[in-house]
């Protein structure tokens with residue numbers, strides 16, 4: 001799982017792009033980023049009763065459980081904010097992805113290997129099962145134009161057929177959101193597929209290749225129907241690179257770099273200051289916030305953030321959930337979001 005943080009997102013590729021047609025045609029969402037809709041921000045709070053879906057309202061700046069039940073204390077297993085995170089034998093661990101006026105939630109069970117993708121209205125009502133995948137765990141998922149692009153890591157089985165560990169075997173599918181049909185793609189099953197977004201009408205994903213004990217990142221492009229699969233950039237230094245506004249950003253030993261996909265030119269963005277910690281991983285969000293995990297002696301120290309638009313490290317201390325409007329939403333110890341302007 002590349003979901004290092006409990007984050008999902010809405011990713012509009014052409015942020016700030018006035019060409020509506022272009023924006024509509026390349027809008028997509030990825031399951032690993034913060035979940036930001038036009039009205040506010042969805043996130044999961046892990047409480048005593050289990051996961052609950054919260055909604056930070058961008059108008060009122062209130063962060064409350066997504067529950068319309070009268071007189072609910074939101075601390076019981078009939079609370080709607082809890083019930084929406086439960087489906088059959090599976091649980092929603094990351095907030096649902098807002099896409100074209102609906103929410104899409106991923107539900108998983110690591111014991112049974114069941115995975116569901118469900119759609120619902122933005123208030124959480126009218127949940128419908130769209131896709132079911134069995135015998136694995138979803139490693140990466142992206143929604144683009146009525147299709148879900150999914151990488152499923154399968155489980156090993158013991159001699160009795162019981163599910164064991166994850167098998168490092170990856171199956172990639174396109175799921176049709178209109179009829180639930182799954183089509184498996186003919187991709188290398190030994191390498192993970194991390195969906196990065198859409199660029200120039202191509203579905204872009206990162207994978208790894210091993211050659212003579214060397215592990216390298218490879219950026220691939222896939223046609224929308226999954227039939228054409230090509231190497232786009234070979235020999236990338238790290239899997240922690242990600243796509244943002246037509247460039248691949250990466251973190252190369254505290255130097256943040258960008259590589260323009262059109263010109264293939266590389267440029268320095270800025271330095272990240274990590275107080276002597278080594279950099280472990282970078283995951284981004286839809287608005288160009290690069291997230292870097294600092295690790296020392298194999299222990300987590302802190303996260304730092306680089307604002308790729310401002311080309312600088314964010315000075316706010318704390319656990320930033322996402323960029324929002326002209327500031328950031330910071331998560332407190334209870335898991336609630338507070339707006340902070342830098």
Ligand SMILES: [Zn+2]
Pocket residue numbers: 065067068069072073074075078079080081
């Ligand atoms: Zn409630």
